[in-house]
Amino acid sequence: MTDASVAPSNTSVVHPPKSPPVSPVRAWWAIFIFTVALMFNFLDRQLLTLLITPIKADLKLSDTQISILVGFMFVLFYISVGIPISRLVDRGPRKWIIGAGIAFWSLMTACCGLAQNFWQLAIARMGVGVGESCNGPATYSMTADMFPREKLARPISIINIGMVMGSGMALLVGGYLIVWLTELGPQSFPIVGTLKPWQMTFVIVGLPGMLWALLMVMTVPEPPRKDAGTGAVTPSFAKVLGFLKLWSPAYFAMFVAAGVKSMLSFGNAVWSPAFFERSFGYAPGEPGPILGAIALVVAPLGLLIGGQAATWLAAKGHDDANMRIVLWVSLLLVPLAILYPLAPTAWMAFTLYGATLFLGSLGAGPANAAIQVITPGRMRGTVSALYIAVFNVMGYGAGPLIVALMTDNIFKNEAMLGSSMAVAAATLGPIGLFLSWKALKPYARAVVAARERDD
Template identity: 30%
Template sequence: MKAAPSPLQAPAAHPPPDARAWYVLGALCFVYVLNFLDRQLLSILAKPIQDDLGVTDGQLGLISGLYFALFYCTISIPVAWLADRANRVKVLSIACALWSAATVACGLSATYPQLVAARMAVGVGEAGGVPPSYAIITDYFAPGRRGTALGLFNLGPPLGQAMGVAFGASIAAAYSWRSAFVVLGVVGIVAAIVVWATIREPKRGGLDQPAAGVAPAPMEKAGFMETVSMFFGRKDLVLLSLACGATQFVTYAVMNFTVLFLMREKGMSLQEVALYYALLIGVGISLGMYASGRLIDRYSVRYRQAYALIPAVGLLGAVPFFTGFVWAPRWELALLFLIGPTFFNYFYLSPAVALVQEAVRPNQRVMSGALLLLVMNLIGLGLGPTYLGAASDYFRATNPDNSLQIAFYTLIPFYFLAIGMFLMLARVLKGMAHRNGGH
């Protein structure tokens, strides 16, 4: 029996991506934009929703964090297992249609329990949208180009949040918060139809073989428990997932309460949010995503620990700017400080996705991407916003005018927890590289 090739590969002499590959990347990025836009509408429109339905910060934290994450976790693994064995484009299209319909339902909700049920249904987006997209892109772009491709794909969250702020806040200011949910949900249903009709399912692992003269081996379907055991049996993948989860504890907490913080404690209006905050988020996070993807393509082939050191350096650079953002007395100065975290906070995502997609077999990529998201979202999305909302409610009893500010300060130790975990991962990756004869 021949030894299996190392999952992490050096770039082969494949031709550059063609126009179809770039179209697929653009279309999937647009779907990711809608995915994140729909999920972030709740935090963007938190103030008018609070005014209309009378919900507390703690209830907002639960509906945008724990409730959403729990529903995602119940379906993400079976959906990923199905996508590793079925047509990934169709799985993505159906998921997009479902979460978009759930977004429309959010706008039609008349009570908090109805809004909770609709928001939990939006969790289909994370479960059936992102992991198949990771695998589809990996099969359209060869090794050595995937970091940049995944970095461009990961522009979806900042663009989605920026567009949600710009269009969602503008529609809400002109009409109502309900109209914003309905309009943007309908757009997602149309996008799902376009993806189904125009994107072709790529061959699994088709770009993982040497470019010339080697026939690809038959691709067997990976067993469910085989993939789960492989993922959680690898120290590098488990540590990566936990480090990303610690990072997302901060990023999701901040993301879900920044607009409310700027409006309630920094004096920003909804119209100002729609213009200035949207621009900052769209440009800052996008540049961070793209820069980290390029850095990974440049350094990871020679230095495997780059997958961990790049996120660690980014988070360390974010800390002083985040502290200034929380301290700033007015929204104008707060936004200036916020430029730093919006750029550095997301240096972890493209390296993490690229590492997982490169490190596992092609028939385990969707499932492995889902397991990464499962751990990340259980910790980050499930606990981050829930914690921050509960902390704000706790501090409100003694500090009613700045309870969110104090709650934001308590996130700083979690930055250092994430940095420490990425440094531990760097040591593990370096040791693995040395054992395999690399750097």
């Protein structure tokens, strides 16, 4: 089945030959760079979750205000800039877009450390969102042009190791850093004046990303697009929306399922350090190294196994391999996500946290690969940006906010944070599970159509 909206408009034109593909060595080098870039992305993004307690005390903020800083202030500009940038991704040099984004979000993370009130921190968080919006669409678009469709789940799963490494490093390194800086106390610096420990943490963590931006643009190859030389042009935004409408049974269920499950996962992840502090008496920053160490062990393992499992299923002839893995994982994940914040002891809570993180990681790579597999090459940047927008608005924006609103307005007790997290999981988990099941058959049909288009 070939969709007219993605077919060449003039087949009589003689086109130049395609550029040679990127060699396997250079392709895997690019995957390494993408993985570390995503690590910096989530390291900068997640750092605020570890610093909730000192920021709340210093700036006199409520849980709801913190959730807005963590979520909507970040997401609002992430998506408002991400869609226009995705149009550039479908047209131009993608590695330069990624490099510029890394440099900008790293600078804005450092600027978070200069904030003196809620609005200054909010503006810096908006800047982090603007920079990070450059990364996902361009990274996935380049990866899809470097690897064959049936093997795409593995490199994308490896890239997503950067996400969990960044989150884990934010907890592990950030945890030790904030404890050390707290013992050191406020310090005075030229020009910026006196900075408190949480402010110094942002500055120290943010600046190294500038160096990785240089490495990105200097060493990563820009892969030729798979439709290069065929006369294919970048479709208009209206045509992209038309394609999504044509395949809406697959895309709608996949987008919303990912968004609902991200509400669950981000809601738990953002509030986990505070949960251990409030429920089990840990000091600010103290749970971070334990949570980070758990993440650095179980999440990469889950991503590698999930990517390999999807690749194996695809090789066995299952067109729905990616979404089948997502569904199977969800069946196990939902009950554990409900039990985790209700654990009566800290060691049991840490164990359940690791189990939920492992299961969530199993499905992350196949879920992202599923979008790339069924989307035409010249639409991948835009479709990825829309997917990431849904993922972030629902997950990173609404997920932490729902938990905070229940804590502030229903339970009206900070110590009941675990109950808020459990109620959110019990509500959202079954919805995500149902939508993942609904996506199976439409997704398999879309895979077959994509194979026939051969883009």
